[in-house]
Amino acid sequence: MYLDPDVSHAVKILVVGHFGVGKTTCIASLSEIEPLRTEEEITEASEGFDDLSGTPHKKTTTVAMDFGRLTLSDSLVLYLFGTPGQERFKEMWEELSRGALGALVLVDPERLHESFPVLDLVESFGLTYAIGVNHFEGTTDYPLDEVREALNLTADTPVAKCDVRDEGTSAQALITLVEHLMSQLG
Amino acid sequence: MPDEPELELTSSLVPLFVITNGRALPPDHEYEHTTLVMASQDAAATARTLSPEAGQVMALIAEGFLSVAEVAGHTHLPLGIVRILLAQLEEDSLILVRRPIPRAEHVDRELVSAVLEGLKNRFGA
Numbered sequence: 438m439y440l441d442p443d444v445s446h447a448v449k450i451l452v453v454g455h456f457g458v459g460k461t462t463c464i465a466s467l468s469e470i471e472p473l474r475t476e477e478e479i480t481e482a483s484e485g486f487d488d489l490s491g492t493p494h495k496k497t498t499t500v501a502m503d504f505g506r507l508t509l510s511d512s513l514v515l516y517l518f519g520t521p522g523q524e525r526f527k528e529m530w531e532e533l534s535r536g537a538l539g540a541l542v543l544v545d546p547e548r549l550h551e552s553f554p555v556l557d558l559v560e561s562f563g564l565t566y567a568i569g570v571n572h573f574e575g576t577t578d579y580p581l582d583e584v585r586e587a588l589n590l591t592a593d594t595p596v597a598k599c600d601v602r603d604e605g606t607s608a609q610a611l612i613t614l615v616e617h618l619m620s621q622l623g
Numbered sequence: 624m625p626d627e628p629e630l631e632l633t634s635s636l637v638p639l640f641v642i643t644n645g646r647a648l649p650p651d652h653e654y655e656h657t658t659l660v661m662a663s664q665d666a667a668a669t670a671r672t673l674s675p676e677a678g679q680v681m682a683l684i685a686e687g688f689l690s691v692a693e694v695a696g697h698t699h700l701p702l703g704i705v706r707i708l709l710a711q712l713e714e715d716s717l718i719l720v721r722r723p724i725p726r727a728e729h730v731d732r733e734l735v736s737a738v739l740e741g742l743k744n745r746f747g748a
Binding site: 438439440442444445446447448449470473474475476477478499504506507509510513514515516518532533535536538604605608609611612615616618619622 | 736
């Protein structure tokens with residue numbers, strides 16, 4: 438359960454995506470520990486729907502977040518945080534994105550439009566990212582170029598196919614992101 | 624005080640400000656998800672005078688380092704509460720704290736390269 442006593446560096450990468458895209462499954466495939474869950478309170482503006490008075494007000498919500506851990510050397514540990522991609526969780530993003538190395542954005546090729554708010558958040562927080570196209574065996578295999586085009590990605594944004602249930606392809610998507618981070622650092 | 628089983632329900636029946644002695648939430652960056660904490664060696668004697676929740680945290684990190692996120696995950700305490708408890712414990716010198724290094728380009732390069740190497744070794748890619 439405990440970290441190696443010499444671990445001096447803990448880094449984090451966010452695994453982001455819309456609801457149901459497979460964030461927790463991906464983290465479970467990669468993590469050396471049973472994924473754990475944190476619960477934290479955020480305040481969110483509840484505009485539009487349940488506000489009859491017409492004045493803006495805020496309410497407190499508890500957000501659950503799953504995460505996993507990967508020890509990478511005697512001194513280095515990586516945490517993967519599954520971060521919900523809704524705009525209303527912006528407050529959580531502020532903290533999570535601080536110090537994050539980058540983000541692996543999981544997308545479902547059948548529901549690409551649901552990934553736009555997620556990409557907006559990732560970009561507004563200035564996170565370097567790669568796309569992991571979750572592909573379940575037996576479903577339509579979309580060419581990655583079509584996914585790239587549909588999501589309006591820049592030419593240098595890496596797109597990797599993965600099956601979030603599978604350690605190997607999930608790890609490859611993560612490695613694709615980290616290689617991209619290296620190239621961004623010049 | 625005898626151990627009354629019905630008193631074990633502290634976390635759900637007692638308001639959160641009681642658990643935390645009325646302390647306010649420290650700023651997020653004080654105890655980030657990836658800040659690592661461990662009980663200091665001479666903490667065992669003092670630990671018995673702590674609140675049940677602080678005691679729970681201390682017992683969890685008695686033998687080694689865990690991240691703040693893991694402390695919250697294992698204890699099922701909300702992250703905000705964990706942060707307040709850790710602030711108190713650190714003030715009382717009961718825990719050791721390793722904070723993440725602030726980001727800077729030259730640090731990043733070294734770190735990212737170590738992350739890449741670690742992932743490749745681990746997954747044989």
